[in-house]
Amino acid sequence: MSVFEGFKFRKVSSVVHNLDPRVKFFFVLVLFVMAVLFTNFLALLVLFLVPLPFVFVAKVNRQWLRSLRGAALLAIFIFATNFIFGYFYPTSLSGITQPVDTLFEYVVLLERSVAMTLRFVVLISSFSVFFLTTSPDHLGLALQQSHVPYEFCFAFTTAVRFVPVLADEAQTIMDAQKARGLELERGNLFKRVRNYIPILIPLIVNAIRRSLELAESMESRAWGASKKRTNLYELKLKRADYVLVVISVLMLICAVYVWLFVPVPSLTTLLSL
Amino acid sequence: MAVIKTNDLTYTYPGATKPSIEKVSLTINKGDFVILTGPSGCGKTTLCRCFNGLVPHFYNGKLEGTLTVAGLDVAEHQIYELARHVGLVFQNPENQLFALSVEKDVAFGLENFAMPREEMRKRVEWALKMAGISELAERPPHELSGGQQQRVAIASVLAMQPDIMILDEPTSFLDPLGAEKIFEVINDLNKKLGITTILVEHRLDLAAKYANHVIVMDNGKVALTGSPREIFSSEEARLIGVGIPKATKLYQHLKKNGVELKSVPVTTEEAANLLREVLKNA
Amino acid sequence: MLEVKDLFYAYPTGLEALKGINLTVDDGEFLAVMGQNGAGKTTLVKHFNGLLKPTSGEVLVDGVSTRDVSVAKLARTVGFVFQNPDHQLFSESVEEEIAFALKNFGFEETVIEKQVTWALNLLDVLEYRKTSPFMLSGGERKRVALASILAWDPNVIILDEPTIGQDHQQKEKLQQFILQLNAQKKTVVVVTHDVEFVAECNPRVILMRQGKVLVDGKAEKILTDPELLLQASIVPPQITQIFLELADFGLPTDVIDVHVATKVLLNRLRGQS
Structure with missing residues (x-):
């Protein structure tokens, strides 16, 4: 019961949560495109700051931090590869053609590597804002209204619905086998993997049984009665949604303009002035 | 008027060597409250599956004999056609709720019928009200208690306004008070809306008082059929292993010892009243 | 002997499931733990074999604190039969299923062989020795699950909702069996809300409500107090x-x-x- 608490979705309401998932997704997509356009540290720093108000308005700061922490290892890896590659192949860095040796060149390399890492962080951050503030049923609905086949949307929401159920079940099975003397942490690696068989088999058997019952219940409630089914809920764009669409489009236009015509200075050159 | 009529109904699951139900002939009238009971594996659940077309359409296998439900020949009509007339509520509430909110679950069948949104909204609200769970409309089903979940399941079947409602051991996971509440909801629907009700149940102590017709199955066959009083006081029912209500049992024990009450009690109130008379006269 | 001293338990989510339980179960006693779903019944008995450890307070099994011993060790004394046999059955044959715990406890081959046969006989499932447990009916699976616990002859037997999903005859058989175990001086603890079952067995009863023991006494005292029962969602x-x-x-x-x-x-x- 304990370990799996984190999986459970909760209904929360805030301005950000209530935004249309399609619009939110568009916004995230714009951020994504912008992050790909720029390699410059300052520009990416701005991009990193853009979704932060959403995090605080939606009060998902703790979960958001947790997802960033989850990405930390990969971020370090990206930083390291960028730094090492930049060191051995400096031509890939703008403005440096000879081997990196002066302090200035080191700083440029450092800034560049940090920028690339930041780009990754921006992507993770904006996508996690999207998923943290979009309830699964909204997401399913958005998929459906975006003409994704209903079967797929149904499978998606049902999967989300059964995560906590299966998690509880896994815990019960584990308890039942422990009560029969099973010690999961005993033995060498091979033995430890084998220790999980008495847990996996009942889990799978029960999942199959469960899905059969689920199918029976769906059939009994007229699954497939008409080709075009209706939906109790409908996503409608509200004012806040339009505002976000406008903001996103403006952001995109600005970004493209800047990218084409305004050279963004690097932090290093800015400071050395 | 017969709403369900079977004649020599025999069904064998695919791959099975012997039929799960055999030569079942019975009639269930409109507005009846039927208790269907018998030992585990006697074919109760299979018979229920026949009534809404899961057998043979979902399970395949071999169906013989005739079966008419709400005027439709089950072999000829798809499950979703029958769903307009027959609602089936299962034992485990957890596995029949699949949406992320209660109202969405209740709407599931209506969505399948492609009902316009406005009308659907009204229908969902009505069904929730009848099941006494209006206040739970927006809650996720998995946060509810077992009893509440089972009421959601009832509402989601009720929303389709069926003529017949079949409930397969709907209370086995619930505590006694939760079970009693479910039985009361079911009874209300039967008495107020006239929905023909078929309740599969072992716990007759709690359910017996609502029924006017009891069917006992054994080994795939209908062993006994009749009024609760007839069935519970019969020697056959005891031999098959039907869980006879304690009120009736007390009657039998007294009778064995030479004290015969005026009639056979099924509920505790009836038993108390009958005993009251005897005690007064003594 | 089981001793529960001032037991508090909170799940990692912060949910307080047990709020100060004091209880002693003597050797050879038959105790029914009753109460509404969610009253803490199962949480309490999961402390008896160490599946859960107290947040504060203490649980002693034969004088030893459950904090100091592993579940596998405690299970030798305290057998726990879970509600749903499908949460534990996983072997290819009934025989192997029953031998599972015995192997975990490190019994010798000859002893295992002897105990398996004994348990198969005890629960009247000898004819299914080589059958896959998944081929059996619900009632038979329940008996195999029971046999797989009784095989090592624990002194204390805990049964979680043994009558759920059982028909009248199965229930009667189970009842006789439990009474017989108790007659053989085994300590039996049953978690249940099946009043008629308890009424027929007439054990000692504790009634739980919201993580506390409401009352403790003989069944005929407690089951005849409608007001008390109502608080625990039970009807007389x-x-x-x-x-x-x-x-x-x-x-x-x-x-x-x-x-x-x-x-x-x-x-x-x-x-x-």
């Missing part, structure tokens, strides 16, 4: 309901069993006629 047994209605005739109001009821009524009727 049928026989009791009848006798409560007849209270004005001066009949005893603590009758729960149909045989006792018959005797009382006959005495009364014969005594006066």
Whole structure:
């Protein structure tokens, strides 16, 4: 019961949560495109700051931090590869053609590597804002209204619905086998993997049984009665949604303009002035 | 008027060597409250599956004999056609709720019928009200208690306004008070809306008082059929292993010892009243 | 002997499931733990074999704190039969299923062989020795699960909701079996809300509500107190309901069993006629 608490979705309401998932997704997509356009540290720093108000308005700061922490290892890896590659192949860095040796060149390399890492962080951050503030049923609905086949949307929401159920079940099975003397942490690696068989088999058997019952219940409630089914809920764009669409489009236009015509200075050159 | 009529109904699951139900002939009238009971594996659940077309359409296998439900020949009509007339509520509430909110679950069948949104909204609200769970409309089903979940399941079947409602051991996971509440909801629907009700149940102590017709199955066959009083006081029912209500049992024990009450009690109130008379006269 | 001293338990989510339980179960006692779903019944008994460890307070099994011993060790003394046999069955044959725990406990081959046969006989499933447990009916699976616990002959047997999903005859068989175990000086703890079952067994009962013990006493005392039962979401047994209605005739109001009821009524009727 304990370990799996984190999986459970909760209904929360805030301005950000209530935004249309399609619009939110568009916004995230714009951020994504912008992050790909720029390699410059300052520009990416701005991009990193853009979704932060959403995090605080939606009060998902703790979960958001947790997802960033989850990405930390990969971020370090990206930083390291960028730094090492930049060191051995400096031509890939703008403005440096000879081997990196002066302090200035080191700083440029450092800034560049940090920028690339930041780009990754921006992507993770904006996508996690999207998923943290979009309830699964909204997401399913958005998929459906975006003409994704209903079967797929149904499978998606049902999967989300059964995560906590299966998690509880896994815990019960584990308890039942422990009560029969099973010690999961005993033995060498091979033995430890084998220790999980008495847990996996009942889990799978029960999942199959469960899905059969689920199918029976769906059939009994007229699954497939008409080709075009209706939906109790409908996503409608509200004012806040339009505002976000406008903001996103403006952001995109600005970004493209800047990218084409305004050279963004690097932090290093800015400071050395 | 017969709403369900079977004649020599025999069904064998695919791959099975012997039929799960055999030569079942019975009639269930409109507005009846039927208790269907018998030992585990006697074919109760299979018979229920026949009534809404899961057998043979979902399970395949071999169906013989005739079966008419709400005027439709089950072999000829798809499950979703029958769903307009027959609602089936299962034992485990957890596995029949699949949406992320209660109202969405209740709407599931209506969505399948492609009902316009406005009308659907009204229908969902009505069904929730009848099941006494209006206040739970927006809650996720998995946060509810077992009893509440089972009421959601009832509402989601009720929303389709069926003529017949079949409930397969709907209370086995619930505590006694939760079970009693479910039985009361079911009874209300039967008495107020006239929905023909078929309740599969072992716990007759709690359910017996609502029924006017009891069917006992054994080994795939209908062993006994009749009024609760007839069935519970019969020697056959005891031999098959039907869980006879304690009120009736007390009657039998007294009778064995030479004290015969005026009639056979099924509920505790009836038993108390009958005993009251005897005690007064003594 | 099981001793529970001032036991508090909170799940990692912060949910306080047990709020100060004090309880002693002597060797050879038969205890029924009753109460509403969510009252903490299962949480309490999961402390008896160490599946859960107290947040504060103590649980002693034969004088040893459950904090100091592994579940596998405690399980030797305390057998725990879970509600749903499908949460534990995983082997290819009934025989292997029953041998599972014995192997975990490190019994010798010959002893395992002997104990398996003994348990198969005890639960009347000898004919299924080589059958896959998944091929059996619900009632038979329940008996195999029970056999797989009793195989190592634990002194204390905990049964979580043993009567759920069982038909009348299976229930009666189970009841006789449990009473027989108790007669053999085993300590039996049953978690249940099946009043009629408890009324027929007449054990010691504790009634739980919201993580606390509401009352502790003989079944015939507790099951005949409608107000107390209502607080635990339980209705009195049928026989009791009848006798409560007849209270004005001066009949005893603590009758729960149909045989006792018959005797009382006959005495009364014969005594006066």
